[in-house]
Amino acid sequence: MRYPSLTHALAAVCVLSLAACSVPAGGQSTDPVSTGGRIKLAMLQPPRTGLSPFSDDAFKLSRWSTAETLINLDENGDAQPALATAWARTSARTWEFTVRPGVTFHDGTPLTAQVAANTLTRATQATPKPRILDGVELTAKAEGDKVVVTTGEPDPLVPQRLSSPQLSILAESAYRPDGTVNPVGAGSGPFKLTRVNGTTTATLDRYDGYWGEKAKAGGIDVAFVPDGTARAAAIRSGEAHIAEAVPVSQAALLQKETISEVPMPRTNTLYLNTKTGPFKDPAVRAAARTAIDPAQLVTGVYEGRADIARGLLGPALAWAAEGRRPLAERPAATDAKGVSITLATYSDRAELPEVASVLQQQLQAAGFAVKLVVREYAHIEDDALAGEFDAFILSRATVLDSGDPVAYMQADFTCDGSFNLAKLCDEDVDRAVKKAAATDAGAARRAAIMEAEAAILRTDAAIPMLHERVIQGDATTVVDSAKDPRERILITTDTRLK
Incomplete structure (x- = not known):
């Protein structure tokens, strides 16, 4: 931008x-x-x-x-009532959501199950579809005061999906014949x-x-x-x-009294190209991992306003630290002297070019010969996804629209992932992520997520460096x-x- x-x-x-x-x-x-x-x-x-x-x-x-969803999330990412007061899974692929009575939109019209189903149906027909529905087959219909949601495949995360702001329920007046949506005066x-x-x-x-x-x-x-x-x-x-x-x-x-810092579910990560180039070798990836000093980034670039990464998931998810798995059997690092790599990042986030410069120095000190590429994100994303770089620094949201990290892990680290910058294709990783995706929301799912994190980290395809904080100014x-x-x-x- x-x-x-x-x-x-x-x-x-x-x-x-x-x-x-x-x-x-x-x-x-x-x-x-x-x-x-x-x-x-x-x-x-x-x-x-x-x-x-x-x-x-x-x-x-x-x-x-101004706009509300059927479901809200608590701190752990578990579903809580919003415009829906209750819900139940009635079959492997079907959920029923009871619509809250007595709600009116800002244009004066009432919230009904039909209105809510209309929003969800329009979302499935939008071009492009909301991210939360990417790869998801979903239909919605009204039955009395309930919205019946059916998915193409069993999906234990349907309530969390419906918490996404991209599925906010608006009055029918918001939806125009030309396919555009105007939320002015249409929220609840x-x-x-x-x-x-x-x-x-x-x-x-x-x-x-x-x-x-x-x-x-x-x-x-x-x-x-x-x-x-x-x-x-x-x-x-x-x-x-x-x-x-x-x-x-x-x-x-x-x-000092006008700023606050909140840990974000956003990790500054170095993605290594595991398909082509030097980082195809796990020992070379291990050499990069051992060369990086995240503390220098936190204190130097972020002035202490970030947290050193212990894994992909940071302090914004308190349960992640409690459930983190040990990382045994990681490859030993090889001598990186003379290994030439191209390190890339983007300039849209102010700190990333400086992060790249510091990483360049750290990797060079370990023997790597490092060429640095920095462009605006719009001009570098396609090359990054195509595997044109050996290493790429990304500030990545780890909890996407469902409030759940599995979608991020699927997109970034599985063989068929749509955002697989590391070009990783590992049977153990795919198996662990698939298990997490199939597990019902709650403690069991969180445990499966941590198993998947450990499987990913053992590959050294992604080296988490720090977790960012959002800094907010309040008078x-x-x-x-x-x-x-x-x-x-x-x-x-x-x-x-x-």
Whole structure:
């Protein structure tokens, strides 16, 4: 993605200020009903698809608490009620979800099982389909107050899939004859999306007809500010109450009480090409593993605002550390002197080029001859997937839309994986991932996931280096903004200004 200049980004923050011009300097709304004020929010990425819920824009709708799903997830990734109050698996391929009564959308129409089934059906017909349905055959129909979901193959993760923001349930008025989706005024959450100004701003007002606890804030005024320096400056100047994704380089410039760090299910990983080139040899992969010092990356590049990786899954998943398996029988490292490799990464995430530079030095110190390639992600992804590089540094979300790591493991490390940068095809890995995918959600599935992690790590196809943290800026006037590792929630019914 090519980002606007700092000047344009700062202008966007000013637009945010103008959007909230009815809010006095103290941050309190002049509306006597809105005792929690209007929250000014600076967000990282502008909408890419007009806020279509079938795209990554869905996470904005979720973070603003304007669109809701049938299911929510708890900290462990287990399913919890949302727009569905109960669910049951009635056969190997069929699930029934009971729709919550008394819910109205922001356009005044009621939530019914038919409306929910309509959303799910449209999602299956979208082009491209939501990520959570990639490779999944799913049908939905209404029977009374229940949505009956049937999958082509037995799928123990259906409730978790329905928690994805990309399957947010919208009023039927959101779906246009031309196939586009307009979420303005079509959600069911505590905040009503009332206006979107292209890729610049969005406005939300409290929805007093909400089925649950009413929001304490009167509304949200959003500005899209791709430049991280500008987002941090907006917190310092008071132009924003909340700024998401503050860069590591800017965190030290903010008052300590205005920043928070939350471990993310995102791992900075070195993928090694196991199909062609020097890393086809497990002993050479082991040499790369032993050459890398993650602590230097954490302290030097991330200024201590990251966690050294002990595995693929990090501290955002507390159960992962508790269930980690020992890694016995790993190949011994060979002498890497004179081994030439090409190391690549992308520039869209600010820290990665510096990570690549440090890794280049570490690998060279171990004897490797390292050529470094850095491009924008849009210009390097195809080559990376084609195996054009010997090694690739990726900042990878390990818990995808279902809140479950199995989809990530399938995509990245199995023989048929759609995002297999390492070109790994290992029988033990495929067997372990397949077992995890077939296990019911809960403790048994988590144990199977850790077995799969161990199988992957034993190959040295991927060397996890560090787990990133999300740094969020909150003005001292903000109360109870969400600190969500999955970045699904940001402003809740409790979020307000003092």
